[in-house]
Amino acid sequence: MKIFILDTPEFKIDGGAYFGVVPKIIWQKKYPCDENNMCPAACRSILVDRGDRVVLFDTGIGEKPEEETNDLYFTDYSQNLKENLKKIGYLPEQITDVVLTHLHFDHCGGNTIIDKKSGKRIIAFPNAKYYVSKDQFQNAIKPNYRERSSFLPENWDIIEKENALIIVEKDFFLCPEIELKLFYGHTPGLMLPIIRTNNKTIFFTGDLIPARASIPLAWISAYDLFPLTSIEEKQEILNQAADENWLLVFQHDYFCEACYVEKTERGVRAKEAIKFSDIKL
Numbered sequence: 544m545k546i547f548i549l550d551t552p553e554f555k556i557d558g559g560a561y562f563g564v565v566p567k568i569i570w571q572k573k574y575p576c577d578e579n580n581m582c583p584a585a586c587r588s589i590l591v592d593r594g595d596r597v598v599l600f601d602t603g604i605g606e607k608p609e610e611e612t613n614d615l616y617f618t619d620y621s622q623n624l625k626e627n628l629k630k631i632g633y634l635p636e637q638i639t640d641v642v643l644t645h646l647h648f649d650h651c652g653g654n655t656i657i658d659k660k661s662g663k664r665i666i667a668f669p670n671a672k673y674y675v676s677k678d679q680f681q682n683a684i685k686p687n688y689r690e691r692s693s694f695l696p697e698n699w700d701i702i703e704k705e706n707a708l709i710i711v712e713k714d715f716f717l718c719p720e721i722e723l724k725l726f727y728g729h730t731p732g733l734m735l736p737i738i739r740t741n742n743k744t745i746f747f748t749g750d751l752i753p754a755r756a757s758i759p760l761a762w763i764s765a766y767d768l769f770p771l772t773s774i775e776e777k778q779e780i781l782n783q784a785a786d787e788n789w790l791l792v793f794q795h796d797y798f799c800e801a802c803y804v805e806k807t808e809r810g811v812r813a814k815e816a817i818k819f820s821d822i823k824l
C-alpha cells in the first residue's frame with residue numbers, strides 16, 4: 544500500500560478564528576501570524592493506493608477561484624492538486640474513490656473543474672465514487688446561517704446528478720485498511736480516516752485537529768459549531784492515538800505535516816514535528 548500527501552492551494556486563516564478562545568499572546572508562540580493576524584494554512588489531501596483502488600481524501604479549494612474567497616482568505620494557487628498528482632505518477636482518471644471529510648469549500652472545491660474546451664463544469668475525477676456522510680450532506684443542502692457561506696452546491700451538484708455520490712450513514716470500513724469515523728463537533732458528520740498499514744496507524748485529523756498546536760483540548764477553532772462536542776471527540780481519539788502510537792497527519796498545519804502524541808500530566812501532547820516523506824510505512 545502506498546500513501547502520499549498532496550498539497551492543494553493554500554490560504555490564510557484569521558488567527559483568532561483558528562484558535563478560538565485561546566488568547567493571541569499564547570497561540571502566537573505556537574503558530575505565527577502576519578501583520579493582519581492571518582495565519583498561513585496548508586490544505587493537504589492524502590492519497591492511498593492499495594493496488595485495486597486509489598483513494599483520495601479531500602480535494603482542497605479547487606481551481607475555480609471565487610473572488611470573495613480570494614479576498615478573505617488570500618488563496619495561493621501555486622499548489623495544484625492535479626499537477627501534484629501528476630508529479631507522483633497519477634492521472635485523475637485513476638482515482639477510484641474520493642472521500643470527502645466534509646463539504647466546507649476548502650475540502651471539496653476540487654471535486655469539479657471547468658472543462659477548457661466547453662467552458663462547462665465537469666467532474667474532476669470521472670471514474671471515482673465520491674463519499675460524504677448523510678449528516679454532512681443534509682447539513683450542506685439545507686445550511687444553517689452560520690455555515691452557509693462555506694457550502695457551494697457547485698462542489699457536489701453534478702456529482703449527485705451523475706449518481707457518483709455515495710451517502711454514508713455511519714462509521715464504516717472503505718476497505719480493510721481504511722476505517723472512516725464520524726465526528727460532530729466541527730460540523731455534523733465530519734468523516735475522518737484511520738489508515739492502517741502493516742506497521743503504522745495514520746489518523747488524518749482534518750478539521751477536528753487542524754494543526755499540531757490544536758492538540759490541547761481547549762484549543763478549538765471558532766469555526767466549530769459545537770466546541771464541547773469537539774473537546775470530547777478530541778479527548779477520546781487523542782487518548783487512543785497516544786495509547787496505540789498513531790501518527791497524526793494535519794490537513795491545515797502550514798508548519799508541520801505530522802507528529803506522534805504522548806500522554807503527559809497536562810493531557811495528551813504533541814511530540815516533535817515530522818515530515819511525512821521521512822516515515823517508513
Ligand SMILES: [Zn+2]
Pocket residue numbers: 645647729730750
Ligand atoms: Zn471545515
